[in-house]
Amino acid sequence: MSDKNNKIPFNEDNYTHNINRNNERKLDRRGFMKTLVGAAGVFAVSSLPWGVLAAKELGGLGDKKYPKQKIADLNSVAVGDAVDFHFPGEHDSAILIRLSEKKFVAYQNACTHLRCPVFWQKDEGDLLCPCHHGKFDVETGAPTAGPPRRPLPEIHVKVENGVVYAVGVKRYEA
Amino acid sequence: MKRSYIPVALLLAVLMLNIIATQYMVHQYFYQNYTNTIIAAVVNVILFPVAFLIYKKGVMVND
Ligand code: FES
Secondary structure, three states, rough: OOOOOHOOOOOOOOOOOOOOOOOOOOOHHHHHHHHHHHHHHHHHHHHHHHHHHHHHOOOOOOOOOOOOEEEEEHHOOOOOOOOEEEEOOOOOEEEEOOOOOOEEEEOOOEOOOOOOEEEEEOOOOOOEEOOOEEEEEEOOOOEOOOEEEEEEEEEEEEEEEEEEEEEEOOOOOO | OOOHHHHHHHHHHHHHHHHHHHHOOOHHHOOOHHHHHHHHHHHHHHHHHHHHHHHHHHHHHHH
């Protein structure tokens, strides 16, 4: 920080000699803080679309409506047994498991790793994918072992007059 | 005119939180945990006024 810009080189009517531009490009503490605040603003603005998209998914815009479809008669499925069916389309294979007298769960049975079919293992109480030994929790569809990282898409089931129906898909992603 | 570097440190901490929240938000979105995505987005948005307040305080008191 020399004084060279502050000196009047020679005596004349010089209108710029008193403009001190020495520190113009220095990033001082205040400037640095401004940059940080700006960065926080950019982060804030850029998270908005993610929030909106997530809210949309939650709000059920991602939930398509499907006509309810009969899976099986209540009496034909013993407790602990599983039935394969197709829902919502005829190429979307799915599996229904009767966990107790009242409780049914159903999932799209394409493994969330590489889409091999998932099987119900009665004695272990697990949904097993034979391809790379992925396992899923039968109550929630959440992956518990192996390569899969996303849960199996759940199918909502309803029991009416002794018949089990599939009424909707929680979310299906190819 | 004694300047304090505490606001600077605080702002750096805010920036770190921003980065963490953003990373978490994007990942949770693809894991389809949309509630967590929204929480992270809200955290990110709230961090901006926080950063601004820290800046205001730091500038007015110490400069
Ligand atoms: S396809 Fe199911 S574990 Fe790889």
